[in-house]
Amino acid sequence: MSAKTAKTTTTAKPKAKEPSAFIKLYLIAYNAVQVGGWSYILYQLINYYILQGAEFRAQITLWDYTRVAVIIFQNAAFVEILNAAFGLVKSNPVVTTFQVFSRMMVVVGVVMATPTGKVSPGLPIALFAWAITEIIRYGYYALNIVKVVPHFVVFLRYTTFIALYPIGVTGELLCFWWAQNYAKEHSVWSVEMPNKWNATFSYFTLLWIVMLGYIPIFPQLYLHMFAQRRKILGGSSAAAAPASQKKKAH
Numbered sequence: 001m002s003a004k005t006a007k008t009t010t011t012a013k014p015k016a017k018e019p020s021a022f023i024k025l026y027l028i029a030y031n032a033v034q035v036g037g038w039s040y041i042l043y044q045l046i047n048y049y050i051l052q053g054a055e056f057r058a059q060i061t062l063w064d065y066t067r068v069a070v071i072i073f074q075n076a077a078f079v080e081i082l083n084a085a086f087g088l089v090k091s092n093p094v095v096t097t098f099q100v101f102s103r104m105m106v107v108v109g110v111v112m113a114t115p116t117g118k119v120s121p122g123l124p125i126a127l128f129a130w131a132i133t134e135i136i137r138y139g140y141y142a143l144n145i146v147k148v149v150p151h152f153v154v155f156l157r158y159t160t161f162i163a164l165y166p167i168g169v170t171g172e173l174l175c176f177w178w179a180q181n182y183a184k185e186h187s188v189w190s191v192e193m194p195n196k197w198n199a200t201f202s203y204f205t206l207l208w209i210v211m212l213g214y215i216p217i218f219p220q221l222y223l224h225m226f227a228q229r230r231k232i233l234g235g236s237s238a239a240a241a242p243a244s245q246k247k248k249a250h
Contacts, residue, residue, distance in 0.1 A: 024146075040069055071112070075108070122170070126175060
């Protein structure tokens, strides 16, 4: 064996282990179900605000209309944390946890916990951004498993977030804002002294901690998506340039 061959052999990266057929089937099914669920939620939004009239909206709130689907499919995103933690997917478990937690907090800890969160103007904004994002994202994941991803799907996956991410965060923060005052006045999920645990807990304070947490966390997640976009959409052209220049130099 020549030195050149030996060097190539020692520096070659081992191929990533392919997931089993069962895991692939499970991931395809999970992502497909999520695409269907968020497509239904998007249909509900369109039906509620466009297809139906004011009389329909006077009889039922948006939350009451979309509640069941949102609770099921948003909270099902918790499975993504487990998938990342157990290495079933390549996603970063920490990044995934922050993304999933923020939305679950909005649904469970804000909208479900307070009547003011249910009527926040941020709710339709958040649901709209979430629905489009998740339809594209889960669809991309499902197609990627079978290695059949049209370029326009890749483009949508790594481009639409530029607008949808800030829109979704704006909706989430509006939901928090609408809920925090009610949580303070009614001591929602709070523990006050005196009690047998000799401890106190303010849910109002927790809501503000989470809201303020968006300040350092959102830019990092947003920039992470831009880095991913450059890697996926800009990788081929960036890699091709040095090779072309090298060819000309010879």
